Amino acid sequence: MPFGIDLGAPINTALLLANIYFAQGIIFPKVSPPSVTPTDYKQSYSWMPKSHPPTVIFETFTPKTLAKYDGRDGGRVLLAIKGMVFDVTAGKSFYGPDGPYGNFAGRDASRGMAKQSFDVDMLTPLDQPLDKLEGLSNSEIDNMNGWIDFFSHKYLVCGKLVENTD
DSSP states (O other): OOGGGGGGSHHHHHHHHHHHHHHHHHSSOOOOOOOOOOHHHHHHHHTTOOOOOOOOEEEEEEEHHHHOOOOHHHHHHEEEEETEEEOOOGGGHSSSSSTGGGTTTBBOOOOHHHHTTTOGGGGOTSSSOOOOOTTTTTTHHHHHHHHHHHHHSSSSSEEEOOOOOO
């Protein structure tokens, strides 16, 4: 007989269980989460874009077809490094038209990233064959591969870059 209660009587057992049930409600009250509307969510995360363009499905690009993804007029921003095309739209402030890496938008950025140069002469003209990346030093190739690693962990690979077909 714990606490001097005869649990053999059904009424005593029922009263004990009722007391335990109500006591646990007092000791461990249910806390309902605050109601958050989608508007509240966007306001509390003002850094998030208001909308995001639809995802680009993995496809094959040529320098000419990649060029239209330069981020102008609110469009997507894609760039290629060593044949891999990355969707860097989320980093538009860096890779878009007005960003510090903006000249790489819609282009093959391999040589520029390897040499850490934003000069326009690092870009292969759109109607020329792809840059074979000849003449790069081992440290420049390592640097380019570092950029590929960085982009691979931060952005989606959305395609591959191949030679122009016309």
